[in-house]
Amino acid sequence: MTVISTPGAATRSLPVPVLRPLGYTGNVRITSGPLAERIDDAVETYLGVEPDDILHGFRLAADQDAPGKPMTGWSSKTTSPTFGQWMSGLARIGVTAGRPEATERALALAKGWAATIHADGNPGLQDAYGLEKVVCALVDLTVLADRPDLLDLVAKVTEWADTHWPRDRPVGTPVDFEGGMYAGPGETLEWYTIAENFYRGWLAGGDDALKEFAAEWHYDHFWDRFLEKPAPGQPWVVPTYLHAYSHLNTFSSAAAAYEVTGDERFLTILKNAHDYFTTTQNYATGGYGPSEFTMPEDGSLGRSVEWRTDTAEIVCGSWAAFKLTSALLKHTGEARYADWVEQLVYSGIGAVTPVQPSGKTPYYQDYRLGIATKLPHWDDWPCCSGTYIQCVSHLPDLVYFAADDGLAVTLYVPSTVEWEHEGQTRSLTQETGFPAADTSTLTIGGAGRFTLKLRVPAWTEGFSVAVNGEALGGEATPSDWFVIDRDWADGDTVVVTLGAGLRLLPIDRWHPNRVAVAYGPVVLGQSAEWTAPLALQIPWAMIDLNAAFSRDDEGLHFTPNYTGTARLKVGSFKPLSEFPDRFPHRVYFDVDAPRIV
Numbered sequence: 001m002t003v004i005s006t007p008g009a010a011t012r013s014l015p016v017p018v019l020r021p022l023g024y025t026g027n028v029r030i031t032s033g034p035l036a037e038r039i040d041d042a043v044e045t046y047l048g049v050e051p052d053d054i055l056h057g058f059r060l061a062a063d064q065d066a067p068g069k070p071m072t073g074w075s076s077k078t079t080s081p082t083f084g085q086w087m088s089g090l091a092r093i094g095v096t097a098g099r100p101e102a103t104e105r106a107l108a109l110a111k112g113w114a115a116t117i118h119a120d121g122n123p124g125l126q127d128a129y130g131l132e133k134v135v136c137a138l139v140d141l142t143v144l145a146d147r148p149d150l151l152d153l154v155a156k157v158t159e160w161a162d163t164h165w166p167r168d169r170p171v172g173t174p175v176d177f178e179g180g181m182y183a184g185p186g187e188t189l190e191w192y193t194i195a196e197n198f199y200r201g202w203l204a205g206g207d208d209a210l211k212e213f214a215a216e217w218h219y220d221h222f223w224d225r226f227l228e229k230p231a232p233g234q235p236w237v238v239p240t241y242l243h244a245y246s247h248l249n250t251f252s253s254a255a256a257a258y259e260v261t262g263d264e265r266f267l268t269i270l271k272n273a274h275d276y277f278t279t280t281q282n283y284a285t286g287g288y289g290p291s292e293f294t295m296p297e298d299g300s301l302g303r304s305v306e307w308r309t310d311t312a313e314i315v316c317g318s319w320a321a322f323k324l325t326s327a328l329l330k331h332t333g334e335a336r337y338a339d340w341v342e343q344l345v346y347s348g349i350g351a352v353t354p355v356q357p358s359g360k361t362p363y364y365q366d367y368r369l370g371i372a373t374k375l376p377h378w379d380d381w382p383c384c385s386g387t388y389i390q391c392v393s394h395l396p397d398l399v400y401f402a403a404d405d406g407l408a409v410t411l412y413v414p415s416t417v418e419w420e421h422e423g424q425t426r427s428l429t430q431e432t433g434f435p436a437a438d439t440s441t442l443t444i445g446g447a448g449r450f451t452l453k454l455r456v457p458a459w460t461e462g463f464s465v466a467v468n469g470e471a472l473g474g475e476a477t478p479s480d481w482f483v484i485d486r487d488w489a490d491g492d493t494v495v496v497t498l499g500a501g502l503r504l505l506p507i508d509r510w511h512p513n514r515v516a517v518a519y520g521p522v523v524l525g526q527s528a529e530w531t532a533p534l535a536l537q538i539p540w541a542m543i544d545l546n547a548a549f550s551r552d553d554e555g556l557h558f559t560p561n562y563t564g565t566a567r568l569k570v571g572s573f574k575p576l577s578e579f580p581d582r583f584p585h586r587v588y589f590d591v592d593a594p595r596i597v
């Protein structure tokens with residue numbers, strides 16, 4: 001078995017992780033189902049883009065021969081905004097999905113780009129946003145492709161950035177939601193995400209200049225708001241900021257600062273930021289940031305679905321959330337941090353139409369009341385085409401974690417894992433049709449004693465576990481681990497019953513009757529093709545949902561058991577992921593006041 005250290009967790013990391021994610025060891029595979037299909041599709045799509053096209057703009061700018069042709073949309077002049085993320089995603093998916101040709105492609109792109117760097121170290125990228133993402137990819141390749149020589153390249157461009165980047169670091173104010181920094185003609189820099197990847201460069205073995213440079217970009221103005229939680233019943237007082245995604249992504253810099261310094265202050269900030277987003281910013285899908293703003297805690301989130309179509313920047317948003325929750329799982333070992341991951345796996349990144357070879361890219365999800373549609377972004381190859389492959393490459397890293405005493409299972413997806421436990425290689429195979437089916441079967445490979453921790457989902461209405469057909473006793477607490485410590489025999493089976501059911505999820509506490517419908521972690525959309533929206537008796541909490549809906553035999557398809565108006569039937573429901581682009585559907589409903597028009 002190959003053991004490769006996890007990106008961002010090299011030997012220099014000061015805090016010892018409680019849980020060690022396993023995806024970047026190369027020994028987790030998602031074996032079938034929609035996530036496996038999404039991974040295969042992403043490999044094909046991104047390997048299908050001609051390297052000469054990707055490098056075309058960089059080569060032209062460096063007065064070199066530039067075979068290939070310009071790309072489209074955000075990449076018309078140069079691929080600068082997303083180049084680093086494409087490279088990073090390819091490097092990662094090569095390992096996490098066992099597709100070495102993807103890692104090879106990332107190395108070829110790094111080599112081609114390195115040849116275009118100016119003699120003074122100017123990386124030839126449009127702005128710091130682009131360079132920070134290229135540094136991410138170079139660090140990924142250093143660790144995952146065993147190419148420590150690439151740290152020399154990181155050192156070179158960091159020295160150039162240290163000399164040339166202004167240090168204004170303006171912060172958002174009531175009259176300037178964005179903060180950010182003017183970094184050149186027409187370019188705004190979301191400077192508060194810079195630190196992360198320079199810290200990761202140091203963690204991967206880079207010189208101290210990387211660490212010192214990263215430390216200049218802490219976003220204390222924002223981070224320090226999360227040093228304490230508000231008292232019970234009090235609102236979070238956090239201003240509205242533009243770039244909700246980057247205002248979550250900045251916490252990956254705080255996470256890196258924690259790994260470099262071991263300062264518990266950063267871990268506190270991460271925990272509280274997580275709780276702030278999940279309790280005040282998130283929709284039922286785990287998405288956040290209407291029109292890319294963070295929302296004050298005053299009912300604005302609930303009102304946000306009344307007009308605009310850009311409800312949540314779902315792809316970049318999923319990526320920032322994956323990184324924050326990965327850091328929290330790793331450093332706290334608490335199961336509850338996987339709840340947000342699971343929402344996004346089924347209803348965020350897992351519910352978008354994949355990036356197309358043409359560059360058509362999912363960006364916003366639309367949860368408007370009345371009618372919503374999925375559409376690709378109006379420009380090809382936007383930011384979300386960069387985070388899409390990073391998100392998909394990261395999926396196998398979210399399923400299993402090694403602990404000193406055994407293995408933790410966070411997601412119930414068809415998959416296999418091998419890991420080292422007390423000097424022995426152990427394995428586990430998971431077979432499941434979840435979420436359409438309600439059970440998952442885990443088969444142990446090899447004999448020996450270890451602890452198996454099974455995540456009890458937040459939404460469960462009846463979680464139970466049987467080993468070799470015998471039901472286990474013990475309390476299953478939602479958002480915690482169900483722990484089995486025993487001597488395992490080769491071939492032992494663990495059957496987990498998850499206890500998913502229909503749920504109604506109010507958008508915020510100001511709008512208790514403005515709800516989305518979910519089955520377990522899966523948000524269901526209603527077909528809006530000449531149908532009436534969902535209406536329910538109030539208070540809806542009194543309704544037996546399982547009696548209010550009929551479920552079809554196949555998949556998660558539900559039909560309300562009432563007929564709607566005389567002219568329009570009530571639309572049926574299915575997972576958000578199953579709606580194709582342009583097909584009219586509804587995510588949120590005013591169930592006490594359904595409006596046809």
Ligand SMILES: [Zn+2]
Binds near residue numbers: 363382384
């Ligand atoms: Zn984006």
